[in-house]
Amino acid sequence: MPLASDIAPRFAQTDAPLIGALVERWSPRAYDRDAVVSPDVVDVLLEAARWAPSANNSQPWRFVVAxxxxxxxxxxxxxxxxxxxxWADSAAVLIVNIAETTDAEGRERPWATYDLGQAVAHLSVQAQHEGLHTHQMGGFDGEALKAAFSLGETLKVVSxxxxxxxxxxxxxxxxxxxxEVAPRQRLTLDELVLRSA
Structure with missing residues (x-):
């Protein structure tokens, strides 16, 4: 029985030396249905998210952990x-990532989803450091999640x-x-970076 971790190479083939958690990070769909992630370990990941940067230190991220x-x-x-x-039912934990798009005074938080993305990135890198893997999903019914968890109008389910x-x-x-077994690919830096002459 081949495990997702046995499919090689899963490490990123980088053009510059990166920290191990970034090189080793990838997004499996095959999860061990018997593996358990303790609430204490999840708290470590959420602590990493908590210390992400945000506009005006607004910290507009919220999470539902299950x-x-x-x-x-x-x-x-x-x-x-x-x-x-x-495939997602085999994961040990599902986490709903939520952006608080309006502050307590009703002012729009235009960078809320960006800030949430930074918090989720911190969480993902910490998860990799802890020997776990994450997979981000955008295919979901946001209104169903809002109803299931009684999320107010200022909260937007992002991923x-x-x-x-x-x-x-x-x-x-x-x-x-x-x-799952396909080679990992990324655009080159020359394709991503708009360089000046």
């Missing part, structure tokens, strides 16, 4: 769409994280298995 087997986990999984439902330990690749549907 461990496999809980009713909250089921509610999040039920709100996932497409292929995400086919959902699957968190856990890589598992059996063969447990995935064929189309997802192919994506």
């Amino acid at each position: 461990h496999r087997g809980s009713s909250e986990f089921t509610a999040i999984h039920d709100a996932l769409m497409g292929f995400n439902q086919a 959902v994280i699957a968190l856990g330990v890589p598992g059996d690749v063969d447990a995935l549907p064929d189309a997802l298995r192919e994506r």
Whole structure:
């Protein structure tokens, strides 16, 4: 039984030396259904998110954390769409990432989703450091999640994280298995950076 962690090479082939957690980070879909991530470890990841930078130190991120087997986990999984439902139930934890788009005085927070993204990136890198993997998902019913967790109008569901330990690749549907073992690719810096003459 090939595990997601056995599919090589999963390390990023970087053009510059990066820290290990960034080189080793990737987003599996095959998770070990028996692996458990303790609440204490999840708290460490959330602490990393808590210390992310934000505009005016507004800290506009909020999270719903659900461990496999809980009713909250089921509610999040039920709100996932497409292929995400086919694999995310094997993750140990699902986390809903929420941006608070308006402050207490009703003023818009234009950078809230950007700031949330930084917090989630911190969480993801800390997860990798802890020997865990994350997979970000955008395919979900945001209104269903807002209703399930009684989220107010100022809160916007931006993404959902699957968190856990890589598992059996063969447990995935064929189309997802192919994506799981495909070589990792990125655009070059020359394609990404707009350089001045």
